[in-house]
Amino acid sequence: MRDAIQWFLLCVEFFFILYMIGYASFLFLSVTVGSSELYAAKRRNLLKNELADDYFIPVSVIVPAHNEGVTIEATVRSLLQLEYRLYEIIVVDDGSTDDTVELMCKHFHMQRIERPIQRRIPCQQETAVYESLSYKVPITLVCKKNGGKADALNMGVNVSRYPYFLCLDADSVLQYDSLEKIVRPVLEDSDVVAVGGTVRPCNGAEIENGRVVRYRMPRRLLACMQVLEYDRSFLASRILFDKFNGNIIISGAFGLFLKSAVIAAGGYDTATMGEDMELVVKLHVFCRENHRRYRIRYVSDAICWTQVPERLRDLCRQRRRWHIGLFQSMMKHRHILGNPRYGLVGFVSYFYFLIYELFSPYIEVFGVLTTLLAFAVDLINVPFMVLFFFIYVVYAAVLSLTAFFARVHTIDLRLYPSDIFKAVGLCIFEVTCLRFILAWVRMAALIGYRRKKHHWGRIERQKIEFK
Amino acid sequence: MGAEVLLYGYGLVCISMLVFNLLYMAHLHTDDRRRVHRTDWFRRQATSQLETIRSGGQASPRHWQMLRRRLARVSHLLAFDRLLDELDGRDPAVRLYIQQFEPVCLDLARVYLRRENTQAAYFCHFLYRHQLQRFMPAEQIQQLLLSYLQKDSLYCRVNALKALCTFGNPSVVTDALLRLQNRDEGQIREKLVTETLRSYTGDSDALIAQLLQSFDRFSLHVQRAILDYIRFTSGNYCNQMLALLQDDSRNKELHFPAIRYLGRYPYEPARALLLRLARDDDPVRWEYAAVSAAALAGYTGQDVQEALVQALQSPNWYVRYNASASLERQGLSYESLLGRLRADDRYAREMLTYRLEQRRLEQQAQTANAQPARREAATV
Incomplete structure (x- = not known):
């Protein structure tokens, strides 16, 4: 029996060495490439290697909203502050039961209008359309029956006037220049069908006229750790994957798409919770199967500020939803794994997301359980285990801090000393505690999947203060 | 053991990156100050030369030599860029100073052509931002700018085209467009071409005449951009x-801008x-x-x-x-x-x-x- 356990643990050890080397190498490569790219971008910016604001394309900004009465006014006001020549704002109310519609009508002088809508993608029936032409750009509010975020986005696409649309979460705000920056890849290359921007937590930031005038780490520790986590994840994979057109996710909070390509690919999938990732994978599949030249880009300096959950319960709900969405998207497009037709997208991106995102919670929890087993049968070298764990913590913490500082300094945010201490202290806590809690949550996400696969869960919003 | 070494190695590089970040932070902190100092220094130099010009003299050859040497460094060019912002182009002494700057500019154009793309793009930006063509004929600079269109960076090519547009020479701009389309295999975004042409400072009718004369030599993308430019201009x-x-032999993608034109006018x-x-x-x-x-x-x-x-x-x-x-x-x-x-x-x-x-x-x-x-x- 002991021999069998020993043999089993040897196999586990071998697997984990490979797994960790793979992950460490990936993180190392991506943070190195990401950091150098951020500094190169800053230099380009300083030396005016950019397309000035007299180059633009018209963009429809679509904001799906379901019970967003707390944040919708601030979000739309922030959109009106954007420094961009030609855009429109479309808010799609997805059957809210709160006062979202009333607030929109009250604050933005919306008037009911009989507007015919061309349904190029199927979506739920609209119940009312309102428009306002009292501001610098037209605002449209479409009220429809509840059909989920994907369905609301499909309605937004149907209503939109312009050839490109930008999706934005109702609890997020765009920096004043983010629209100008996110369209640049489209101006540079006509093959670009989608562009992802950077999402940063706004908890703690003071935003005035779309500009961050004061940046502090959030007061709540949980939100602080998410700042580190967001910076690492946006720096880690996205810039690296962008190098070989391999990004398979654009955050649903902030992404620009070529409308005709999205319509041709069938629009957002209403049957999945991870509609943002599903759409991007679908665009890869559609373009490759139709032999269409395409690029999916990521822009690090187009910034969207979003609220992150400040309570653990809300965070767990959010991550459960993300994990289910990831599972649905990956299962739906599983045929691209290792398929030469999809090039590096199938070999690298999909493989990375499968092993280090979808399966990682199971692998991590399995690792903890086997450690306990090895401890129980006295087959573990405790000093080595402690040393290994220590190296892991330091390594992950250093990478998080590298990403954090690179991100902060390349967008000209000034940090207070207390924030630096907070970041240094919490990056260790994030790696040693939060990561395992979230691994457990993600692992449990698929338990009862059939029953809960369409249930989003409610996350408590805070009012966003903008001047 | 191998895995440990690898992890230690990675950790070391990451710590180096962290240190780099901290140093860079310090560098950023002082960079702005250094640029202000450099601008002050250039201002002092230029002021004394302007005084000489105002009193009927010529700027010193040593001054131009100094500018040649210093402005070959992009950090100094950035500071000089700031100084030019401050100078009043209507002042006859300033006009004369910039006219005499032409040989330096020409040398710099040669220097930056050999530099990496980011710096080359910045030099083109420097030229068009200050519209130096107002004070100098600069035939040779225009010819050099045509070579910038062969660079790999799109920003460099667009900035070079913009700089050429400020010189207002229709045949050079037409030549530039032809080179640009050959470099980009005709795939350049129409919007970029149209908007850049709109910054043309010379006689737009002369440019349009030249573009129409060479119309069939352009790719479909550029032809559409030219038609849009004409629609916005005249x-x-x-x-x-x-x-x-x-003309039924024309692509329908050219018919649509023509219809739009006939709608606008x-x-x-x-x-x-x-x-x-x-x-x-x-x-x-x-x-x-x-x-x-x-x-x-x-x-x-x-x-x-x-x-x-x-x-x-x-x-x-x-x-x-x-x-x-x-x-x-x-x-x-x-x-x-x-x-x-x-x-x-x-x-x-x-x-x-x-x-x-x-x-x-x-x-x-x-x-x-x-x-x-x-x-x-x-x-x-």
Whole structure:
């Protein structure tokens, strides 16, 4: 029996060495490439290697909203502050039961209008359309029956006037220049069908006229750790994957798409919770199967500020939803794994997301359980285990801090000393505690999947203060 | 053991990156200050030379030599860029100073051509931002700028084209466009070309004449961009646009900008053709009908209204949408417009109702915006 356990643990050890080397190498490569790219971008910016604001394309900004009465006014006001020549704002109310519609009508002088809508993608029936032409750009509010975020986005696409649309979460705000920056890849290359921007937590930031005038780490520790986590994840994979057109996710909070390509690919999938990732994978599949030249880009300096959950319960709900969405998207497009037709997208991106995102919670929890087993049968070298764990913590913490500082300094945010201490202290806590809690949550996400696969869960919003 | 070494190695590099970050942070902190100091230094140098020029002398050759040496470094060029912002181009001494700067500029153009793309792009930006062509003929600089169009960076190519546009030489700009399309295999984004051409500071009619003369040498993308540029610049080319529209051998992608042009600048000889295109109910040619329906907004008359009412009944959404927008711009009343539709034509009725409601919203918004202005005027 002991021999069998020993043999089993040897196999586990071998697997984990490979797994960790793979992950460490990936993180190392991506943070190195990401950091150098951020500094190169800053230099380009300083030396005016950019397309000035007299180059633009018209963009429809679509904001799906379901019970967003707390944040919708601030979000739309922030959109009106954007420094961009030609855009429109479309808010799609997805059957809210709160006062979202009333607030929109009250604050933005919306008037009911009989507007015919061309349904190029199927979506739920609209119940009312309102428009306002009292501001610098037209605002449209479409009220429809509840059909989920994907369905609301499909309605937004149907209503939109312009050839490109930008999706934005109702609890997020765009920096004043983010629209100008996110369209640049489209101006540079006509093959670009989608562009992802950077999402940063706004908890703690003071935003005035779309500009961050004061940046502090959030007061709540949980939100602080998410700042580190967001910076690492946006720096880690996205810039690296962008190098070989391999990004398979654009955050649903902030992404620009070529409308005709999205319509041709069938629009957002209403049957999945991870509609943002599903759409991007679908665009890869559609373009490759139709032999269409395409690029999916990521822009690090187009910034969207979003609220992150400040309570653990809300965070767990959010991550459960993300994990289910990831599972649905990956299962739906599983045929691209290792398929030469999809090039590096199938070999690298999909493989990375499968092993280090979808399966990682199971692998991590399995690792903890086997450690306990090895401890129980006295087959573990405790000093080595402690040393290994220590190296892991330091390594992950250093990478998080590298990403954090690179991100902060390349967008000209000034940090207070207390924030630096907070970041240094919490990056260790994030790696040693939060990561395992979230691994457990993600692992449990698929338990009862059939029953809960369409249930989003409610996350408590805070009012966003903008001047 | 191998795994440990690898992890230690990675950790070491990551710590180096962290240290780099901290050093970079310190560098950023001092960089702005250094640039201010450099600008001050250049200001002192330039001020003494300007005084010499004002007193009837010439700037010292040592000054130009110093600029040649220093401005070859991009950090110094950035500081000098700031200084030029401060100088008043209307001051005769400044004009003379910049005229005498031409040989330095020429040398710098040679130096930055050999530099990496980011710096080369910045040099082009420097040239067009200060519009140095106002003070110097700079034939040779223009020839050098044509070589910048071969660089790998799109920003460098666009900045070089912009800089060339500020020199206002039509044949050089035409040559630049040809080189650019060859470099980009004709794939350059039309919007970039159109907007860059709009920064042309010379005689736009001379440029348009040159571009039209070489029109067939351009790729379809660039041809479309040129047509858009003409549409935004001048209404003197209706005849050429009509001829292009009547030329069936041309790609339809060229016909559409021509139709838009004839919509922006109404041209009576084009009326019959536009009416025919708007009435065309061939589903394959719906784009012609849609663009023509929009173009007819600028034309008046019974025949136009009839064609638009007919287009309003098209099975195509875009044709109906554009026709309703054009009918709305004819300024007819709601009842008069609805009276022209068939009672059972729900789609046309919906579209027209929407356009008319939009007109109401526009008028309300105008009134609302005018009220505060009136109040403000009354207060004053």
